[in-house]
Amino acid sequence: MALRLSTTLSFSRKPPPSRSTAMPPSAATPPGTPRASRLRQSRCAWTTWRGSGSLCRPCSCTRPSLLQCSPTPRLWKSRPIMAEDPPRTRSGRPLEDVTVEALRAGTVAPSDLAIHAETLLRQARIAEERGYRQLARNYRRAAELTRIPDAMLAGIYDRLRPRRSSYVELLTLAQEMAALHDAPETGAYIRAAAEAYRDEGLLRSDGAGS
Incomplete structure (x- = not known):
């Protein structure tokens, strides 16, 4: 039973400059430069990183018609x-x-x-x-x-379903996970589930309150 993990990406954004801010030298293009070249050469202080693809936003400097495109860094290099x-x-x-x-x-x-x-x-x-x-x-x-075998994991999930186990059975399972499988966090989780099930009446009827 493979465990899949989704990583979250962090986002950082520099605030756009005010209208009075001078355009960076790299944004200056000579008159008559084709529009495609001006789009590639345009630079402003508005830079946004995203996790996938590139993001283009209207340039907030003195050329509002241009677009600023920010390439995406490789995730591994950014971590x-x-x-x-x-x-x-x-x-x-x-x-x-x-x-x-x-x-x-x-x-x-x-x-x-x-x-x-x-x-x-x-x-x-x-x-x-x-x-x-x-x-x-x-x-x-x-x-x-x-470190837990897949068959055992499936059994644990089944025993944690409502009204499948008694209070004592869940506590025993929690102790086994901590002592036999070196899984104290999992044992604490099962123990907390046993307490919650007892409070909510979700234990097996013949073991409730035992």
Whole structure:
């Protein structure tokens, strides 16, 4: 059961200059320059980075009819941690080697499509440093789950469905995850679910309150 992760992109925008701001020297073009050349040569202080494609906005300097197009930097180069240590799959295969061509050739295994625990732990450290403690816990819990066999994961999900387990069974499962599988974050999550299920009446009827 491969864990898929979506990364979020950060956006930065420089405010457009006022009308009184002088145009940068690079924006100046000689009279008679074709419009296509003027579009390529135009520069202003309005720069916007996006995660995919390029974005063109009206130039806010003295030439409002021109467009300022901002190319998109490669994601890996814009993320120092990824540039220093490019992400790999759970099998250790570099991410750029997992391509459609490799899939068609039959050289991609299921483990090549699963995320590595260390990648999730690095993301957890970044989230913790930036104050996103709950997000960091989610990443650490996901890292723990990469060590759990798929069949066991499916069983855990089934036992966490409403009215499938008793209070004692969920607490036992939480202890097993922490003690036997080195997954304390997952154990705490299951323990919190047991408390919430008891409060909301979502435990199995023969085990409610036990």
